[in-house]
Amino acid sequence: MNSPLFRKNLLPLALLLAASVFLLLPEAGLSSGEIPLNKGAVLQITDFDDSSTAGPDPSLFSRKYSGAAKSDPSLKTLRAMAKASPGSKASYQARMATRFTIQKGHNGSSRGKARITLYGLSYDGVVITPRAAAGKSQLKMTVSSAADRTGTELILLTASGNGASPKIYQKDRTEGSVEIQVAAGDTFVVALELVVSAGTGTQDFPAEVDFYSKENKVRFEGVRVEILNTETPLPIVTPLPDQVFLYDNPRCLNLSLSSCLIVNKGEQIEDLSRVPLTEGLPDTWNDRINCLKMGANVNRVIVYQHPGFKGRSRTYTRTGPNPGGVWSLQGSGWDRTVSSIVVE
Structure with missing residues (x-):
């Protein structure tokens, strides 16, 4: 892995959850x-x-x-x-x-x-x-x-x-x-x-x-x-300007605390199989990403088919037709196939 994985700030998250x-x-x-x-x-x-x-429909044979x-x-x-x-x-x-x-x-x-x-x-x-x-x-x-x-x-x-x-x-x-x-x-x-x-x-x-x-x-x-x-949801709807939210479902929904992976601008994840869904459990984010939301300052997100930034790749940006930078990967050939990622 070329840079640290995403980190969650537990105190602000706890405060947000308590206030929700x-x-x-x-x-x-x-x-x-x-x-x-x-x-x-x-x-x-x-x-x-x-x-x-x-009641029963009337008929000539049953009245x-x-x-x-x-x-x-x-x-x-x-x-x-x-x-x-x-x-x-x-x-x-x-x-x-x-x-x-x-x-x-x-x-x-x-x-x-x-x-x-x-x-x-x-x-x-x-x-x-x-x-x-x-x-x-x-x-x-x-x-x-x-x-x-x-x-x-x-x-x-x-x-x-x-x-x-x-x-x-x-x-x-x-x-x-x-x-x-x-x-x-x-x-x-x-x-x-x-x-x-x-x-x-x-x-x-x-x-x-x-x-x-x-x-x-x-x-x-x-x-x-x-x-x-x-089930306590994530109290986050829109990423901060330098963040990307990666989801395990095609509609970018916060279905549970493990539904969303947060990656910051400038970070690279070389192998998503090393990123656990929940601390201490065996499930990982490898071949799990199905939707992404881009923050306003993120230029592009590059996803790769294999670990180590190898295999096929695809780049997502905030384009004219998609100014919000919300991309569903379902039906594109990329749903649940991402193994490494770069955020620029």
Whole structure:
């Protein structure tokens, strides 16, 4: 190595970290105020922004069933019922959903684990399934990412009958929780869904599922979001004039403390395999760089395919089309192939 590797000034970094405030903010209309994205932070969501009901599509061949579904956001209640007639089957559903967005703090990104709890949940319902008839109700909570549609599902109730006698399902003030990984910029949709279905048995004795009439319903009090733990981000967004930030991801994001390597103007790193990601751990920066940000006084950054400034090379500058000097290496043939580097 021709010159010292980059050094981190631990005291200013610690002070910046201590001063950083990371916020968990609801969308407008869902809640008010700002919640620190720290362990134990809680966000109460009281207003639901979406509700829907659905039943079977009518057809000439299946009009014997009956049922209904209702969502009431103001009372936080779901109702649904289905009753089959001989030779028929039907399914009805009621749904409510709301969303929350995780936003980065003032000085960097945020990542961590959150617990989403639906609390104050109560339900009353009846399922009648004589003989071999099919009758069932399911109540579930889902927490899904609005970006990629992936999600976590929790079954809160599965209700089914067992013979000619009605089976009653009642519960008062229970709750259910799921835990998910979250990151700055993520938006999640929390949904509660009640689905009831009824069909005819082998001897034409239809089923009936009722979470709708009289006092039968599903109700709840609210949704709570708690931050269980966080991964402390780098509190650095823009390099100083004589610095270059090198990242392990194609979008130059501070995903963790080991996401960014800082190199100063005039430095050369002869072998990135000698530069550890984290002190005391075996992983290094060799073949890891995927994005770079150039400070205002940096003239150019030269990357090399092999240690010792050998093999193919490429030069990055602050050009007219790219005055900010932010370069993603993804798709250029240089992502995760850099083994030595020169900053001028």
